[in-house]
Amino acid sequence: MNIEMIRAAQQRLTGHVRRTPLLSSPFLDEVAGRRLFLKAESLQHTGSFKFRGGWSAVSALDADQHKAGVVAFSSGNHAQGVALAARAHGVIAVIVMPSDAPDTKIASTRALGAEVVLYDRATEDRKAIGDALATDRRLTMIEPFDNAQVIAGQGTTGLEIAEQARDAGVTDGEVLVCCGGGGFTSGIALALEAEAPDMRVRPVEPENFDDVARSLRSGQREVNATTSGSICDAIISPQPGAITFPILHRLCGPGIVVTDEECLHAMAYAFARLKLVLEPGGASALAGALFHGGEIDGDTVICTASGGNVDAPMFQRALTEYGDKI
Amino acid sequence: MNIEMIRAAQQRLTGHVRRTPLLSSPFLDEVAGRRLFLKAESLQHTGSFKFRGGWSAVSALDADQHKAGVVAFSSGNHAQGVALAARAHGVIAVIVMPSDAPDTKIASTRALGAEVVLYDRATEDRKAIGDALATDRRLTMIEPFDNAQVIAGQGTTGLEIAEQARDAGVTDGEVLVCCGGGGFTSGIALALEAEAPDMRVRPVEPENFDDVARSLRSGQREVNATTSGSICDAIISPQPGAITFPILHRLCGPGIVVTDEECLHAMAYAFARLKLVLEPGGASALAGALFHGGEIDGDTVICTASGGNVDAPMFQRALTEYGDKI
Numbered sequence: 001m002n003i004e005m006i007r008a009a010q011q012r013l014t015g016h017v018r019r020t021p022l023l024s025s026p027f028l029d030e031v032a033g034r035r036l037f038l039k040a041e042s043l044q045h046t047g048s049f050k051f052r053g054g055w056s057a058v059s060a061l062d063a064d065q066h067k068a069g070v071v072a073f074s075s076g077n078h079a080q081g082v083a084l085a086a087r088a089h090g091v092i093a094v095i096v097m098p099s100d101a102p103d104t105k106i107a108s109t110r111a112l113g114a115e116v117v118l119y120d121r122a123t124e125d126r127k128a129i130g131d132a133l134a135t136d137r138r139l140t141m142i143e144p145f146d147n148a149q150v151i152a153g154q155g156t157t158g159l160e161i162a163e164q165a166r167d168a169g170v171t172d173g174e175v176l177v178c179c180g181g182g183g184f185t186s187g188i189a190l191a192l193e194a195e196a197p198d199m200r201v202r203p204v205e206p207e208n209f210d211d212v213a214r215s216l217r218s219g220q221r222e223v224n225a226t227t228s229g230s231i232c233d234a235i236i237s238p239q240p241g242a243i244t245f246p247i248l249h250r251l252c253g254p255g256i257v258v259t260d261e262e263c264l265h266a267m268a269y270a271f272a273r274l275k276l277v278l279e280p281g282g283a284s285a286l287a288g289a290l291f292h293g294g295e296i297d298g299d300t301v302i303c304t305a306s307g308g309n310v311d312a313p314m315f316q317r318a319l320t321e322y323g324d325k326i
Numbered sequence: 327m328n329i330e331m332i333r334a335a336q337q338r339l340t341g342h343v344r345r346t347p348l349l350s351s352p353f354l355d356e357v358a359g360r361r362l363f364l365k366a367e368s369l370q371h372t373g374s375f376k377f378r379g380g381w382s383a384v385s386a387l388d389a390d391q392h393k394a395g396v397v398a399f400s401s402g403n404h405a406q407g408v409a410l411a412a413r414a415h416g417v418i419a420v421i422v423m424p425s426d427a428p429d430t431k432i433a434s435t436r437a438l439g440a441e442v443v444l445y446d447r448a449t450e451d452r453k454a455i456g457d458a459l460a461t462d463r464r465l466t467m468i469e470p471f472d473n474a475q476v477i478a479g480q481g482t483t484g485l486e487i488a489e490q491a492r493d494a495g496v497t498d499g500e501v502l503v504c505c506g507g508g509g510f511t512s513g514i515a516l517a518l519e520a521e522a523p524d525m526r527v528r529p530v531e532p533e534n535f536d537d538v539a540r541s542l543r544s545g546q547r548e549v550n551a552t553t554s555g556s557i558c559d560a561i562i563s564p565q566p567g568a569i570t571f572p573i574l575h576r577l578c579g580p581g582i583v584v585t586d587e588e589c590l591h592a593m594a595y596a597f598a599r600l601k602l603v604l605e606p607g608g609a610s611a612l613a614g615a616l617f618h619g620g621e622i623d624g625d626t627v628i629c630t631a632s633g634g635n636v637d638a639p640m641f642q643r644a645l646t647e648y649g650d651k652i
Contacts, residue, residue: 021347021369026410027437042601043347043366084352104598111353271641272430275368275634277601308601312649315597316642323638 001148001243003194006155006187009056013156016088017052018044020157022164022302025273027326033293037168037302038270038286039161042278046108048234048307049157049184050074050081050144056153057142058085066091071139073097073126075233076105077307078144083114094139096130101233102279102311121228145183146241154184158191161302165196172198173300176256176285179203179212180235182244184306189251201252202296204288206232206260206281211239212248213255221245231260231314232281234307256295262287267315268322270305279310280318327474327569329520332481332513335382339482342414343378344370346483348490348628351599353652359619361626363494364596364612365487367633368604372406372434374560374633375483375510376470380407382479383468384415392417397465399423399452401559402431403633404470409440420465422456427559428605428637447554471509472567480510484517487628491522498524499626502582502611505529505538506561508570510632515577527578528622530614532558532586532607537565538574539581547571557586557640560607560633582621588613593641594648596631605636606644 020043028036041049058070069092072082079095086093093114097106098121110116119129134141143150161175175192177185182203189201203212209230214222223239230236240248263280266287270276278286285303289296346369354362367375384396395418398408405421412419419440423432424447436442445455460467469476487501501518503511508529515527529538535556540548549565556562566574589606592613596602604612611629615622 018347018349021344023344023369027434040369043349047601108353268638271603271638275373275603277597277603312594312597312645316645316649319638319642323642 005152006191009152010156012059013055023274027273032289035300039304042305042308046080046084047309048077050077052156053150053153054081054085057149058089060149065140068138070142071130071133072142073130074144076101077234079109082142083109083112087113096126104311105309145181146243151183151187155187155191158188162195170300173298174296175199175201175302176204176288177304178235178284178306179205181237182240182248186244186247202256204256204285206230209236210257215240216253216255234281256288256292258284258287262291264318265322267318269326272326277308278305279307282307331478332517335478336482338385339381349600353599358615363628365630368631372410373635374403376403376407378482379476379479380411383475384411386475391466394464396468397456397459398468399456400470402427403560405435408468409435409438413439422452430637431635471507472569477509477513481513481517484514488521496626499624500622501525501527501628502530502614503630504561504610504632505531507563507567508574512570512573528582530582530611532556535562536583541566542579558607582614582618584610584613588617590644591648593644595652598652603634604631605633608633
């Protein structure tokens with residue numbers, strides 16, 4: 001896993017993946033106490049950065065693999081990213097999703113042509129189900145984060161951040177990344193190591209799902225005590241990946257931990273000040289920048305917004321609770 | 327008023343105004359029955375395209391005018407556009423706003439450093455109030471649409487649409503523009519006349535505020551019967567401008583008229599499929615593309631999203647009424 005793979009992925013993605021804007025607002029600068037930028041991957045095709053990794057992985061397969069099809073497990077964003085990338089390549093996709101995933105994610109994954117297999121997040125092992133499907137139907141597994149081509153695709157976000165920040169006169173500062181298994185975070189960290197070495201990547205996780213923060217402290221891959229119970233469904237992976245963790249350990253940290261309520265509050269800020277729809281997990285990095293400023297160094301912070309696939313009732317909850325607290 | 331003024335404005339705007347993305351979604355293509363693109367000016371600085379015209383006008387003033395300050399009347403988007411542009415130029419701004427404008431617009435205009443003067447939309451004449459302020463305090467009036475430099479700034483959106491559409495392989499089709507007094511519409515029409523002559527501009531207005539549609543039919547500047555009563559506060563100007571109408575008449579039409587409910591429904595679609603926050607008036611062109619397909623020709627439609635400055639309760643209303651109808 002190296003920068004050359006990210007650059008090669010960028011070649012394959014050009015013309016297919018959106019170059020999302022790097023946004024800002026004087027109002028958010030004021031709340032954050034420093035200059036704040038937000039990389040709006042919520043505006044990526046399928047509503048999250050996961051389309052980058054999906055396209056990168058599917059486009060890297062050979063003709064036989066394309067003919068047989070792919071399988072993935074995902075709470076919904078990787079699901080849609082792989083589904084759309086597979087459809088564009090004429091490849092069959094089977095997606096294993098938790099039955100408590102947001103309705104919009106399940107419905108959209110099906111609408112993008114994928115076969116969806118539901119499982120119970122509390123009692124079943126999604127990887128085991130996916131592996132069995134891969135074996136039985138000769139499908140190629142596209143892991144959500146522990147897959148070099150997936151990481152390479154996500155890393156293209158980092159290449160864009162470096163370039164867009166440079167255009168805005170920014171070459172250093174902290175880069176807060178919404179972090180589940182670490183594919184997005186490690187890919188961005190590798191890209192910035194090459195293109196913006198004075199930037200430091202900080203993984204942001206929800207309370208009780210801070211496996212990466214704890215792993216960065218202990219130096220080994222820690223596991224979360226539970227696999228459900230946060231509204232940040234997109235980023236509650238059980239532990240850092242075998243491929244992602246060494247990269248995270250070498251380049252990132254310390255982790256920042258935010259509450260679900262802080263994510264809802266950040267969603268209301270993104271609504272009011274950036275006119276963006278973010279999902280709770282996708283707002284976690286913004287929550288870190290707005291409400292954990294004391295843990296951040298420097299006069300510039302760049303946040304990723306990883307996704308915007310949120311059901312209407314959850315978005316309304318954010319506005320009801322925090323619409324007048326901005 | 328000509329294309330050279332738009333090109334000159336683009337020079338002055340470069341580096342200050344955001345190049346907003348041209349977005350799309352396979353789900354919206356399906357509803358529209360044709361390929362649909364949306365130019366997301368809701369992501370412009372201050373949450374609407376009005377910042378373009380504000381910057382263009384303020385940057386075109388001379389040193390004496392800068393020293394004295396500017397005045398504008400606006401329901402809120404032009405207000406914020408002028409306020410931020412003035413602040414960036416170190417120029418005092420006084421903004422005349424209706425007292426029933428969305429709270430977020432009044433508060434943001436003040437927070438951007440402008441002095442806000444409120445008036446009653448039903449009984450007072452905003453232009454008279456603005457003109458009196460201009461005379462008494464030697465302020466330069468920046469009209470919301472009937473001002474050549476403002477139109478030139480808005481027209482830069484059209485230059486971007488032509489280029490971004492070309493990058494997507496599109497050189498013809500209908501371009502639906504959210505239309506109040508016609509500054510945005512006429513500026514885009516002039517830009518497309520030069521850069522994408524096979525595109526046709528269609529003004530979109532709310533029911534009962536269809537002065538432009540009626541004027542295009544009659545050939546003279548018609549007036550709306552009322553000045554309030556639509557949730558599309560951004561685009562309920564009383565009549566087409568003296569500068570804008572000849573351009574609209576030469577290049578645009580016929581007009582498309584949408585209901586407030588269709589705008590709310592379009593807001594729910596933009597939330598779910600594009601992850602964008604649109605205000606009712608800013609969703610009018612999308613409403614035209616989604617719900618008035620029978621009035622549109624061709625296999626491609628490009629909509630502008632003019633703004634996203636909506637209070638939380640109005641956005642929640644859109645999600646409550648239409649969140650499950652997408």
